Amino acid sequence: MECPKCQAAMAAVQVDEIEVDRCVRCGGLWFDSHEHEAVRRVEGAETIDIGPAWQAAMHNAQGKTFCPRDGTLMRRFVVPGQLEIQVERCPECDGSFFDAGEFTELKDHELGDLVRRSRPVRRP
Secondary structure, three states: OEOOOOOOEEEEEEEOOEEEEEEOOOOOEEEOOOHHHHHHOOOOHHHHOOOOOOHHHHHHOOOOOEOOOOOOEOEEEEEOOEEEEEEEEOOOOOOEEEOOOHHHHHOOOOHHHHHHHOEEOOOO
């Protein structure tokens, strides 16, 4: 699988029984449908978020992002109260992509509620 942001390879990392994909270049994290909710509950899971967080703003400036699983145009969501965090989600497979540092920022929050309350970002 290729990273939807920088097109580098994604490598599997284990969190308990869950396999998450992490970009070998930018450190972004791909979660299959609702995996991020299960991983969030694992103590110490933020250790998988090792990429340089400063790149998130650069990657959020990108225009369109396509799902690495099915090629569908992903929707970008802004987290209320944390406008610098923009999570991409595929409307077809419900997978989510977190830029480096975003998963750590959100880990202590109820991610499902945050994503449901978030609003889509308009694309250029």
